[in-house]
Amino acid sequence: MSSTNGESGTASPLELREVLVIQTGDEKKLEFEVVGLVEDEEKNAYAVCYCEPEDEFVVTDACGNLLADDELAQEILDDFFVLADESGDEGGDG
Numbered sequence: 001m002s003s004t005n006g007e008s009g010t011a012s013p014l015e016l017r018e019v020l021v022i023q024t025g026d027e028k029k030l031e032f033e034v035v036g037l038v039e040d041e042e043k044n045a046y047a048v049c050y051c052e053p054e055d056e057f058v059v060t061d062a063c064g065n066l067l068a069d070d071e072l073a074q075e076i077l078d079d080f081f082v083l084a085d086e087s088g089d090e091g092g093d094g
Contacts, residue, residue, distance in 0.1 A: 013062040014047040020064050032058055036080045048080045 014020065018034045032049035039045050045062035059073040060066055067073040 011063050013045065014060070014064050020047075020049055020060065022058065022066070030054055030056075032056075036084065037062075038076050038080055038083075040076075046076050048077060 014034050020032045021029050023029050030051045032051045034047045035050045036048035047060045049058050059076045
């Protein structure tokens with residue numbers, strides 16, 4: 001179950017707002033924007049990416065490779081949503 005993604009030939013870490021193109025099994029190409037960067041306790045970095053037209057999130061390693069471990073990807077997404085919710089609450093409206 002490999003996916004082709006935006007391989008640029010370099011292994012530089014993804015940055016916020018960077019766009020990653022992921023090719024699905026049916027040859028469809030989707031653009032995912034990096035909306036979050038997350039680091040776990042072992043200092044492994046991950047990128048949370050969102051495709052607005054498909055309303056879909058994916059999790060990659062820091063270089064844009066899709067995670068093969070669905071359970072780990074879901075944990076990272078859950079943590080990302082909690083952090084995003086907390087930072088939204090702190091911002092306030094005034």
